[in-house]
Amino acid sequence: MSARKRKHSGGGAAPVPMLPAPLAPAPAPADSALLQTVLSPYFSDAPKLDLRLGEDFFNQPCVALAKAFLGKVLVRRRADGTALRGRVVETEAYLGGEDKASHSAGGRRTERNTAMFMKPGTIYVYQIYGIYLCMNVSSQGEGAAVLLRSLEPLEGQEAMRELRSVRRGAAARPLRDKDLCNGPSKLCQALDVLRSFDRRDLATDTNVWLERDPQEGPAGPGQVVAAARIGVESYEEWARKPLRFYLRGHPCVSVVNREAERQAEQPGLKA
Numbered sequence: 135m136s137a138r139k140r141k142h143s144g145g146g147a148a149p150v151p152m153l154p155a156p157l158a159p160a161p162a163p164a165d166s167a168l169l170q171t172v173l174s175p176y177f178s179d180a181p182k183l184d185l186r187l188g189e190d191f192f193n194q195p196c197v198a199l200a201k202a203f204l205g206k207v208l209v210r211r212r213a214d215g216t217a218l219r220g221r222v223v224e225t226e227a228y229l230g231g232e233d234k235a236s237h238s239a240g241g242r243r244t245e246r247n248t249a250m251f252m253k254p255g256t257i258y259v260y261q262i263y264g265i266y267l268c269m270n271v272s273s274q275g276e277g278a279a280v281l282l283r284s285l286e287p288l289e290g291q292e293a294m295r296e297l298r299s300v301r302r303g304a305a306a307r308p309l310r311d312k313d314l315c316n317g318p319s320k321l322c323q324a325l326d327v328l329r330s331f332d333r334r335d336l337a338t339d340t341n342v343w344l345e346r347d348p349q350e351g352p353a354g355p356g357q358v359v360a361a362a363r364i365g366v367e368s369y370e371e372w373a374r375k376p377l378r379f380y381l382r383g384h385p386c387v388s389v390v391n392r393e394a395e396r397q398a399e400q401p402g403l404k405a
Contacts, residue, residue: 185207185345185346185347185348186343186344186345187206187337187343187344187345187346188337188338189253189254189255189337191255191337191344192254192255192271192272192273192336192337193254193255193273193274194254194273194274195273195274195275195278196227196228196229196230196273196274196275196278196279196280197227197229197377199227199254199271199273199274199280200225200226200227200273200280200377200379201225201353201358201379203222203225203271203280203282203344204222204223204224204225204353204358204379204380204381205221205222205223205347205350205353205381206221206222206344206345206346206347207219207220207221207222207288207344207345207346207347208220208221208222208282208285208325208342208343208344209342209343209344209345210325210326210327210341210342211340211341211342212293212326216290216293217289217290218289218290218293218294218324218325218326219287219288219289219290219345220285220286220287220288220315220321220324220325221285221286221288221347221350222282222284222285223284223285223286223380223381223384223386223387224283224284224378224379224380224381224384224386224387224388225280225281225282225283225378225379225380226280226281226283226363226364226377226378226379227273227278227280227281227377227378227379228250228270228278228279228280228281228377229275229278229377230250230275230276230277230278231276231277233278233372234369234370234372235363235366235369235372235373236250236277236278236279237250237260237277238250238251238276238277238278238279241276241277242277243277246260247260247277248333249270249272249279249332249333250270250272250277250278250279251272251276251277252272252333253272253335254271254272254273254274255271255272255335255336255337256271256272256333256334256335256336257269257270257271257331257332257333257334257335257336257339257342258270258271258272258279258332258333259322259327259328259329259331259332260332261329262319266319266322266323267319267322267323267327267328267329268281268318268319268322269281269282269318269321269322269327269331270282271336281318282318282321283317283318283321283364283378283380283388284315284316284317284318284321284380284386284387284388285314285315285316285321285324285325285386286312286315286384286386287311287314287315287324287386291311291314294314294315294324294325295308295309295314297323297324297325297326298314298320298323298324300323301323312385312386315386316386316387316388317388318388325342327342353381356382356398356399357381357382358379358380358381358382358398359379359380359381359382359391359394359395359398360376360377360378360379360394360398361376361378361379361380361391361394362374362375362376362377362378362391362394363375363377363378364378364388364389376394378391382395382398
């Protein structure tokens with residue numbers, strides 16, 4: 135036997151074979167919430183985010199709430215489980231007793247406006263011209279509420295067109311996305327907001343609620359325009375007060391006020 139063979143056949147323990155080092159696990163994202171926000175929440179296979187806004191959001195003064203609504207997403211879940219979504223781009227504040235243009239002017243309470251005196255976040259749906267609906271949400275302040283004027287459609291546009299066609303007739307020209315919800319009654323038609331929603335709680339309801347949009351940051355300086363409200367021209371000085379708020383330059387705003395936009399560019403000017 136050669137010396138080399140005698141060396142390897144000795145009584146010592148056989149050498150341990152070298153194994154490849156295990157692969158290092160892939161690093162976890164530094165912030166899983168950050169990963170979630172880059173995926174759209176408007177598709178069923180996206181991570182479920184806690185987007186719904188609760189009582190704390192609605193429990194603020196009327197003007198502050200009207201501005202806070204801008205950029206938030208109104209969601210309507212239909213009977214078949216599908217969802218319609220639209221981003222709020224225009225609102226109006228109605229301040230309650232002192233506001234002569236409000237349904238609760240002078241502290242007046244009726245069967246119709248009861249929701250305006252309920253807790254912040256209560257839905258107030260009322261009828262105009264005998265056929266159209268408008269949707270409001272109560273805020274802090276006795277009899278105060280915010281009118282939702284216009285939305286940017288985000289999800290369910292074809293269903294919105296079908297709902298709008300009920301009023302417009304089958305022969306009417308198909309609506310562009312920007313025209314689906316650019317007015318308070320159009321908004322209610324497109325999202326199938328019903329008269330029965332009156333006095334329901336937007337913070338807890340299972341068929342209609344408000345969400346934050348993880349892809350939208352807060353509006354910057356000059357982006358929110360404060361202008362006179364629409365359709366209250368007979369209420370003297372209250373018709374001129376800048377209690378309508380909208381996102382400047384957004385194509386879904388119902389009525390643009392160029393003078394108010396000019397003043398927004400020059401904060402020193404009196405609104």
